[in-house]
Amino acid sequence: MSNAAMPKSLLGIEELSASQIQAILERARIFKPVQTQGRKMDRLKGKTVIHLFYENSTRTRLSFELAARRLGADTTSITAQSSSVQKGESLLDTLNTLAAMRPDAIVMRHSASGAPHFLARHLATTIVNAGDGTHEHPTQALLDAFTILEHKPVLNGLTVAIIGDIAHSRVARSNVLLMGKFGARVILCGPPPLLPPELKELSPCVSLCHSLDEAISGADVIMMLRVQLERQNEVYVPSTHEYFQYYGLTLDHMKKAKPDAIVMHPGPINRGREIAAEVADSPRSVILNQVENGIAVRMAVLDLWIGPPTQPDPEKTMQPQMNADERR
């Protein structure tokens, strides 16, 4: 598949077709060995990627940066604290300024839902959404699908339980949309105030339940969400203690799940808040695989969106280079 088949920007899973998603996952499979072996390629040599993060996220930013660098791109990162936000510049002005420096892509995270969509309407530069408010986090859903497919043959027919603060989760939204495109069933579970009934309308593949036991019995994939206290200016649950009693994943619960069920978490995890330490560290947890796969998937995204139209050849990696200091 050539780059032309992708939309100008990667804004969300919603805008992608199943075949486009498949193309991304296939390319990620090509890049995975490059990532695991710590090699580099020059697919994006001469390309510049700006990472613009208006919301704190060490892991996603780092994952994107490493992905870009593994492919030979020049990268630079801007966080809200260091940018001109503080000087009162509007988001559109900031982006126009950055776009004038002619980067090939701007990877952005923003706390406002739709911020990248708003910008994409006014800018010619490719924008990659690294999470917008409570809307979408497309690369997370892609890396989740990639990780699931390392353990299950196909997505079609799987039952994926997503547990936690669904209402405010962009990870849940993107995953629901992705799973729906591949015929997987999604069970969304959480306390009722964090599980609005409208979620059912997101996709016909969705069902809702308020009991953790019910959600995970029969699930092939159990996806725990972080209890995002920073996004709540209201109290939805009485206490984190009570939350864990009803929605925290423990080894006891795991007995009710399918024996080959895997446990996922987009991170960062709160041990003892939504997931017991023993579960996070158990062999059924693929949480660290998700982190590793994140880089391969983001390499695939960058390569498909701004890379050359040719198929990558993982054997054709860059020769280790001596830097100037060593030569001297």
Added chain:
Amino acid sequence: MLLIKNGRVVDPSQNLDAPAQVLIRDGRIAKVAERISAADAEVFDAKGLIVAPGFIDLHVHLREPGNEHAETIETGGRAAAAGGFTSICCMPNTTPVNDNAAVTQFIVETSRRVSPVNVFPIGAISSRSAGERLAEIGQMHRAGIVGLSDDGRPVMSSGLMRHAMEYSLAFGLVMIQHAEDLTLTQGGQMHEGVQSTRMGLRGIPGSSEDVMVARDILLAEQTGARYHVAHLSTARSLELVRDAKRRGLAVTCEVTPHHFTLCDEDVRDYDSNYKMKPPLRSRADRDAMIEGLADGTVDAIATDHAPHAGSEKMQEFDLAPFGIIGLESAVGLALERLYHPKHVTLSRLVNLFSCNAARVVELKDRGTLKPGSHADVTLFSTDRAWKLDANQSASRSRNTPFDGREFRGGPEATIVAGRVVWRRA
């Protein structure tokens, strides 16, 4: 003297819908008849046009004083004239708030000087619209306010609302409520429903309006105050108003053109021109508005004209301010959504824009073409094709989701106190 000839006069206040001539003398309507001989009068040829009592917009934000970069009394007045309105009521949420006679006086005097249309200020219910203690309602009344509202900052305290309703009785002022329980809407960006869930935007539930309307109707019943629901937007609130009317209470309401035209499904691409309060509601709510406009539950069409500078609206949806401009698109939308699909008759349409609106704020001798009343006349066409171009707007702001919309029929000329203040070019 001005003689309006060849038009079809529609004046619900006199049950009139017939080809007739209107003679204006000294700023007042002198006569309405099939043939009037007034040889020395200037003639306005209204061939093919509807001649109606001047349209009144009960809900306009003029932004002056304080936010003149978005709108002024002059530009807002011009936009009103271009929209076919001869009178507008301006909301008190200016800077400073119109909560005292000095601000009221400033608005009254400035508008007399610079606005082509009549401007009737609405005074704040509470001081600074802070919802704590009553504003100087009596003094504002003397200075010229025609109603009371803390628009944009609803009176959350039931105790204060009751007190204000009682106090307003002494002056016969209507209480206009922006009905919104803020504890239910905190952080909300659009109507709470499937679309907000899909877009990951925090919802503003319909119940936030309903609980406020219900509370206020109970208080209005207790106090005997006249109560008017501003920009009513939900089917449930409409039901509450319908019931209150049935029980004979002095309860009225207005609906905006955007709430009978658009719904939450139209909110797309995080375009902040679709962001307003109350938000665009569900499709069922929107259809209920049309029903209410048709069956008489809704008293008036008001625009909630809310100008915001381009830079303010060109932001993330979360950060953009609420509101759209509406003066110049109102009549076109009413024709498109209500008249052409035959939901309302022409007489009912005129009623919603003039006679009934005048009644809500008790504007004497307006909203009618009876001899002796103010010579405010709106002339509009029901079939002339035109296109809204926001960049040509007389308003200082451009924030409308209707830019580029093609209309069938709209305002053609606006006459205020016998003077033609606007005519379609």
